[in-house]
Amino acid sequence: MPRQENRSVFTSERIGLLIVLAILSFIPFYIKDRAIVELIILANIYAVYVASWDILCGYTGQVNFGHALFVGGGAYAAGLLNFYFKVPPWLTIFIGGGVAALFGLIIGTPCLRLRGPYFALATFAAAAVPYGLTDVYWEITGGLDGLYGISPIWPTLTGKYYFSLLLTVLCCGIVYAGGRSNRGLILKSIREDEIGAMASGINTTRYKLVAFVVSGFFAGVAGAFYSHNQLHVGPETLSVNLSILVMIMSVVGGIGTITGPICGAYLLTIFNEMLREWEELRLLIYTAIVVLMLIFVPKGIVPALTDGILRLFKKRKGG
Amino acid sequence: MGTILEVQELTKYFGGLGAVRNVSFTLNEGEMLGIIGPNGAGKTTLFNLLTGFLKPSGGKIIFKKESIAGLKPYDIVNKGIARTFQIVRPFHQLTALENVEISCLSQRGMGKGRKREEIEEKTMKFLESVGLSGKEGMLAKDLPHGDLKRLEMARALATEPELLLLDEPFAGLGLKEISSLSPLIQKLSQEGHSIMIIEHKLRELMKLVKRVITLHFGEKIADGTPEELSRNEKVIQAYLGKGGSALATG
Numbered sequence: 001m002p003r004q005e006n007r008s009v010f011t012s013e014r015i016g017l018l019i020v021l022a023i024l025s026f027i028p029f030y031i032k033d034r035a036i037v038e039l040i041i042l043a044n045i046y047a048v049y050v051a052s053w054d055i056l057c058g059y060t061g062q063v064n065f066g067h068a069l070f071v072g073g074g075a076y077a078a079g080l081l082n083f084y085f086k087v088p089p090w091l092t093i094f095i096g097g098g099v100a101a102l103f104g105l106i107i108g109t110p111c112l113r114l115r116g117p118y119f120a121l122a123t124f125a126a127a128a129v130p131y132g133l134t135d136v137y138w139e140i141t142g143g144l145d146g147l148y149g150i151s152p153i154w155p156t157l158t159g160k161y162y163f164s165l166l167l168t169v170l171c172c173g174i175v176y177a178g179g180r181s182n183r184g185l186i187l188k189s190i191r192e193d194e195i196g197a198m199a200s201g202i203n204t205t206r207y208k209l210v211a212f213v214v215s216g217f218f219a220g221v222a223g224a225f226y227s228h229n230q231l232h233v234g235p236e237t238l239s240v241n242l243s244i245l246v247m248i249m250s251v252v253g254g255i256g257t258i259t260g261p262i263c264g265a266y267l268l269t270i271f272n273e274m275l276r277e278w279e280e281l282r283l284l285i286y287t288a289i290v291v292l293m294l295i296f297v298p299k300g301i302v303p304a305l306t307d308g309i310l311r312l313f314k315k316r317k318g319g
Numbered sequence: 320m321g322t323i324l325e326v327q328e329l330t331k332y333f334g335g336l337g338a339v340r341n342v343s344f345t346l347n348e349g350e351m352l353g354i355i356g357p358n359g360a361g362k363t364t365l366f367n368l369l370t371g372f373l374k375p376s377g378g379k380i381i382f383k384k385e386s387i388a389g390l391k392p393y394d395i396v397n398k399g400i401a402r403t404f405q406i407v408r409p410f411h412q413l414t415a416l417e418n419v420e421i422s423c424l425s426q427r428g429m430g431k432g433r434k435r436e437e438i439e440e441k442t443m444k445f446l447e448s449v450g451l452s453g454k455e456g457m458l459a460k461d462l463p464h465g466d467l468k469r470l471e472m473a474r475a476l477a478t479e480p481e482l483l484l485l486d487e488p489f490a491g492l493g494l495k496e497i498s499s500l501s502p503l504i505q506k507l508s509q510e511g512h513s514i515m516i517i518e519h520k521l522r523e524l525m526k527l528v529k530r531v532i533t534l535h536f537g538e539k540i541a542d543g544t545p546e547e548l549s550r551n552e553k554v555i556q557a558y559l560g561k562g563g564s565a566l567a568t569g
Contacts, residue, residue, distance in 0.1 A: 199404070199475075201401075
């Protein structure tokens with residue numbers, strides 16, 4: 001079984017994912033605290049943010065510092081359409097994804113000619129422009145306060161929760177399957193060595209652009225859902241902080257694995273909330289733990305765990 | 320046999336430096352051609368021009384009666400020219416099988432849209448042909464240098480090329496490894512591949528080729544059989560040296 005994802009540990013990874021999914025499916029039945037359910041909905045949204053970031057950055061090695069452009073693009077497209085034209089949420093979510101995918105195409109075409117830090121800076125700058133525009137066109141966007149009064153996606157909390165879970169499973173599932181398909185393998189080869197991939201006959205520019213557009217689409221869908229979940233759309237969806245948070249979650253979970261960043265999203269969203277009791281020290285503790293993790297588990301939690309399990313299997317076989 | 324590659328007045332300047340200057344030659348179908356010359360002569364630049372990794376400053380490259388100068392590397396691969404690199408470029412974190420699968424998935428490799436089992440079967444054939452069967456599950460980063468050279472060759476072959484450019488295939492290999500790689504190159508030639516080889520290990524190169532081009536300061540200074548080259552004063556002065564001319568005749 002030479003394909004890496006065919007190794008037994010990855011089959012266990014799938015079993016693990018099914019267990020997590022089963023646990024998540026029953027959350028509204030055993031958690032009655034509204035705030036906790038809302039928190040898990042938020043974690044579901046972040047899971048899509050990071051999975052969509054990982055398909056571009058983890059798989060092709062193109063570090064996108066402006067993922068918030070896609071999230072915010074989707075959020076504002078959905079928010080504005082719903083607020084001004086009363087477009088129903090189930091439709092705005094797809095339109096939000098489409099708008100973000102279009103952003104991916106427009107920004108990706110020139111940016112993907114750049115490499116390394118130049119690419120990172122270009123994406124960073126690309127995301128900063130619409131953030132500023134929300135203030136310039138404040139009469140339409142609501143400026144720094146944003147727009148309140150966006151329709152909810154579902155009238156009940158339980159309905160909203162299951163909708164968020166369905167969306168997360170669909171988006172992350174597609175990204176996960178894509179990452180493990182032949183196309184995913186090609187994206188990995190681009191990350192490993194773009195020149196080598198070209199010498200193997202791969203049109204690397206096209207694959208990177210497709211990854212950019214797909215990344216944008218799913219981030220946009222999640223961003224659109226976010227605006228309906230919060231009943232509000234504001235410039236925080238376009239902020240640098242959000243882009244950085246997505247990157248931190250991915251790095252902590254394990255870049256280039258899809259499942260790693262998703263785990264990172266759940267862990268850090270919940271962890272961040274747990275620290276709320278120590279409000280003054282929250283940022284300090286959060287940063288310290290993230291830095292320590294990067295030092296001691298640089299590959300991320302999920303790869304470190306799978307490596308550990310693989311070693312254990314080998315030892316058992318050897319023994 | 321017809322001409323598969325025709326290079327006319329090919330030139331590449333980096334600023335004021337002429338790395339390749341007015342180089343012209345032809346290559347026949349099924350022919351194996353050696354490229355020699357001192358370091359900095361323009362050999363790898365020539366390969367980079369032929370494979371699209373550099374755009375020529377002037378001249379023509381005609382492959383199977385079609386101009387390919389300035390095309391993207393992947394377009395050139397898909398037209399039927401594959402190459403290996405002087406310093407191997409494996410996908411370190413991928414297995415040997417995955418490394419070769421990438422080439423099978425290229426447009427020319429015809430892997431797109433096929434079932435995974437079919438692609439794996441095809442990939443295994445290429446790995447077997449270079450003597451890497453049994454190592455398909457190993458990560459490229461764990462393979463020894465000799466195997467990486469073979470892997471690189473398998474990757475190039477998996478694009479099903481008609482012309483294969485090998486950039487110093489014996490570099491960094493011991494005598495034992497060379498003696499096992501050399502018959503593989505010979506086999507590829509017998510199978511009908513047209514091959515160009517850059518190599519500094521002349522004794523091994525001359526056993527393989529019947530024709531050699533010598534480059535010096537970006538210019539072609541000789542084109543002929545190994546015997547002709549060993550008597551060529553320009554080649555002796557620029558590259559072989561007096562003692563070295565014996566190497567050229569084996």
